[in-house]
Amino acid sequence: MKIPRRQFLNLAVAASTLPISIRFAVAQSYPTRSVHLLEGFGAGGAPDIIARLIGQSLSDRLGQSFIIENRSGATGNIATEAIVRAPPDGYTLLLVNASNAINATMHNLTFDTVRDIAPVAGIVRVPLVMEVHPSIAARSVEEFIAYAKANPRKINMASAGIGSLPHVAGEMFKTMAGVDLFHVPYRGAQVFPALLTGEAQVYFGPLLSSIEYIRAGNFRTLAVTTATRSPILPDVPALGETLHGYEASAWYSLGAPQRTPEEVIEKLNKEVADPKFQARLANMGGTALGGSPADFAKLISDEVKKWSRLILAADMKRG
Structure with missing residues (x-):
């Protein structure tokens, strides 16, 4: 059967836009179940505090539980490797922090921090x-x-x-x-x-x-x-x-497995920037990072370079 040219073009346009519409629908409904947020340093520490605060904020705003998993060990590398191997569907996230930037040089890793972690949103910088x-x-x-x-x-x-x-x-x-x-x-x-x-x-x-x-x-x-x-x-x-140029702060951000849908990342990025949550961070001495996923990508890239210089100069690198 021969399809008229106009009908063929209409079908072609519909087919080409179908993936976009499906992705949009997925992002609109996300999350439809509990999300697991991994942090790599154990209960009671600063990363755990931040993970629970952002988990509660996102749970309140998105209507699904954000379950905090303490995957402590190897200065955060165990949790990070779990994220690298996780399905890229937005249901397993990582609390990324300065240790991730340090580990990129300090250890011989089986993954590349910059390449294998998709930046989602900056959360807070704390002295x-x-x-x-x-x-x-x-x-x-x-x-x-x-x-x-x-x-x-x-x-x-x-x-x-x-x-x-x-x-x-x-x-x-x-x-x-x-x-x-x-x-x-x-x-x-x-x-x-x-x-x-x-x-x-x-x-x-x-x-x-x-x-x-x-x-x-x-x-x-x-x-x-x-x-x-x-x-x-x-x-x-x-x-x-006293020491001109000294700066070494703790910062916390959300990361996801690479190839996590952009629409999911954008939705999480928007929800992290909640004014009430940011005011709570300020009361605890933190400065909200905010910004786009690209801003977070630049932050971690800059931090990797910064700590790499110190680690190599001080001969601190470990296997």
Whole structure:
């Protein structure tokens, strides 16, 4: 049977637009079931706090449960590899953070962080705080540097593990200040008992998990590590005020497996930028990142380059 030319063209146009309309319909209905959000550092830490906050916000806005899965281990690489292998359907997401950028150079990975994780949305940037045990007499960064130079390798610098953000932030401080601190890695939340007892004397820790200790007077805060001061600690200087150019902040974003439908990514990106949620982050000392998926892609690419330079120069790379 011969189809008239006009009818043939109409059918061709309909066929070509069908995938777009199907994708649009999928995005409109997404999510139709629970979404799993993986974070790689275990319950109680700053990543877990952020994951639960964004999970609750998205659940409220999208009407489906966002289930937080703590896949701790290998400074976040276990959770990241699970996302790389997950179906690209928008129902398995990753809380991406600065450790992902660090791990790209620190470890020999079976995946490429920039290539294999689809950027979804930036969530928040939060300062680290340079906090010291009260046994350290220094009350300013300058006094601490002077004390450290007079006591090389006698100050224990705690971290949440080799290659963690607190570790590399401390290494950046050591390099820029010209001091020799003794690095002591701990497993996650074990850092705080060590600091409370004075077993460790200095820690570059996330503000979210440190703020209650600071408010209780357990530690003395010498600086925040973002480029500017924190609104909730306005009297605490930025470390860059003493060490020009120093910046090492915790940031958190949403990622997905590559080939996740663009329409799903765009919908999640829009829902993350909820003003009420962003105001809640601000009350906790965070600065909302926002922006497009492309903005997040640039952030992680820039962070990979930044930490790569430090890791290679300090010979920190692990297998």
